[in-house]
Amino acid sequence: MTETIHIGNNALQELTILLQNRAFHKVAVLVDEHTLAHCYPQLKQHLPAHELIQIKSGEEHKTLQTCETIWQRMTEMHLDRWSVLVNLGGGVIGDMGGFCAALFKRGIYFVQVPTTLLAQVDASVGGKTGVDFHGLKNHIGVYQEPQAVFIHPTFLETLPQRQLKSGYAEIIKHWLIADGEKFEEQRHIGIMTDDWEELIRHSVAIKSKVVEADPLEGGLRKILNFGHTIGHAVETYLMGQPGREILHGEAIAVGMVCEAFLSVKKELLSEEDLGKIEVFLETIYEKVVLKPEDVEKIAVLALQDKKNSGFAINCTLLRGIGHAVYNQPITLHDIEESLRYYELL
Numbered sequence: 001m002t003e004t005i006h007i008g009n010n011a012l013q014e015l016t017i018l019l020q021n022r023a024f025h026k027v028a029v030l031v032d033e034h035t036l037a038h039c040y041p042q043l044k045q046h047l048p049a050h051e052l053i054q055i056k057s058g059e060e061h062k063t064l065q066t067c068e069t070i071w072q073r074m075t076e077m078h079l080d081r082w083s084v085l086v087n088l089g090g091g092v093i094g095d096m097g098g099f100c101a102a103l104f105k106r107g108i109y110f111v112q113v114p115t116t117l118l119a120q121v122d123a124s125v126g127g128k129t130g131v132d133f134h135g136l137k138n139h140i141g142v143y144q145e146p147q148a149v150f151i152h153p154t155f156l157e158t159l160p161q162r163q164l165k166s167g168y169a170e171i172i173k174h175w176l177i178a179d180g181e182k183f184e185e186q187r188h189i190g191i192m193t194d195d196w197e198e199l200i201r202h203s204v205a206i207k208s209k210v211v212e213a214d215p216l217e218g219g220l221r222k223i224l225n226f227g228h229t230i231g232h233a234v235e236t237y238l239m240g241q242p243g244r245e246i247l248h249g250e251a252i253a254v255g256m257v258c259e260a261f262l263s264v265k266k267e268l269l270s271e272e273d274l275g276k277i278e279v280f281l282e283t284i285y286e287k288v289v290l291k292p293e294d295v296e297k298i299a300v301l302a303l304q305d306k307k308n309s310g311f312a313i314n315c316t317l318l319r320g321i322g323h324a325v326y327n328q329p330i331t332l333h334d335i336e337e338s339l340r341y342y343e344l345l
């Protein structure tokens with residue numbers, strides 16, 4: 001089933017219509033402290049009677065422990081199987097809220113109301129839900145598509161610039177795997193764009209088409225994971241180093257440089273295209289400082305990647321800008337070489 005996706009400043013009206021039509025027994029809204037302050041005041045005008053579940057923001061709270069808190073609140077509210085959880089937040093809220101709804105009483109309904117650029121262009125679409133496990137990214141989870149997705153670009157007005165940039169990395173990823181012309185056009189504009197809605201629609205269209213073709217990531221959907229084999233390893237490794245944590249999109253930007261480097265090494269991508277990708281990403285993201293002693297510890301984390309077959313690391317690489325290829329075998333040595341390449345840039 002492909003979820004219904006509403007994009008635009010009438011999206012919240014569409015949410016009202018859905019809730020009226022479906023007449024869910026109970027409505028609960030999952031927020032963190034920032035979305036409670038910045039987004040909930042506008043959302044609540046579009047909701048029937050409902051209750052709030054508030055959790056702390058941040059990747060470090062995307063855990064089974066937080067899920068227990070959410071499930072306890074859902075139990076206290078006596079949510080039944082005809083209730084709905086409205087996830088008002090970024091990818092952490094959406095992934096964890098979707099996971100909690102999918103497992104509670106073997107599954108209640110949920111809808112995504114993404115409030116970060118990253119969630120609006122990527123996380124809210126496609127039904128990947130879950131939590132981190134001892135730092136391993138999305139190690140525990142299920143595929144469960146929401147009833148619908150309501151993307152309200154106005155929510156981005158209160159999003160900090162660093163978070164905006166984090167989401168922009170997933171937009172760049174979509175161009176690199178599926179639209180080389182868009183990459184070529186936008187790399188000269190950069191993040192100064194003020195027409196987020198057009199870029200959101202373009203990204204959602206790319207992701208939706210891939211998810212519709214391969215919802216459970218048997219093959220093609222792995223292209224949406226470009227930059228993530230190494231990006232997730234970097235994100236996990238730095239998450240465990242107090243003061244060195246980086247945002248998901250920042251880690252994926254590192255991963256995209258490294259996996260583009262390996263695309264050249266595997267004679268898929270040209271040196272010229274690697275240069276274009278590096279220059280564009282360098283103009284947007286601060287260099288993530290990696291020390292020589294980090295490299296081997298980061299590389300081994302890629303052995304847990306969900307695209308792998310046993311201990312064989314299956315990476316998504318680029319056959320050109322706008323053309324991704326999945327299930328490309330790489331080694332720990334390849335990953336270490338790519339990280340050292342990044343380190344020396």
Ligand SMILES: NC(=O)c1ccc[n+]([C@@H]2O[C@H](COP(=O)([O-])OP(=O)(O)OC[C@H]3O[C@@H](n4cnc5c(N)ncnc54)[C@H](O)[C@@H]3O)[C@@H](O)[C@H]2O)c1
Pocket residue numbers: 032033034035038039057058059062089090091092093095115116117118119122123124125126127128129137138155156157158159160163166167170248249
């Ligand atoms: N399921 C998927 O397909 C998918 C895709 C991409 C990323 N993800 C996951 O998404 C997570 C990252 O999501 P994220 O980047 O949205 O981070 P996030 O959910 O942590 O939100 C980022 C920060 O912005 C705050 N915030 C949210 N909306 C705001 C607003 N409108 N105004 C002001 N502050 C606001 C949050 O409180 C938080 O502090 C990662 O865990 C990643 O693994 C999932």
Ligand SMILES: O=C(O)C(=O)C[C@@H](O)[C@H](O)[C@H](O)COP(=O)(O)O
Pocket residue numbers: 122125126128137138170217221222224225228232306
């Ligand atoms: O939807 C997908 O498929 C993606 O790979 C989107 C990614 O941007 C996202 O970070 C996803 O959560 C990563 O998936 P995972 O299976 O590597 O945890």
Ligand SMILES: [Zn+2]
Pocket residue numbers: 170228248252
């Ligand atoms: Zn991602």
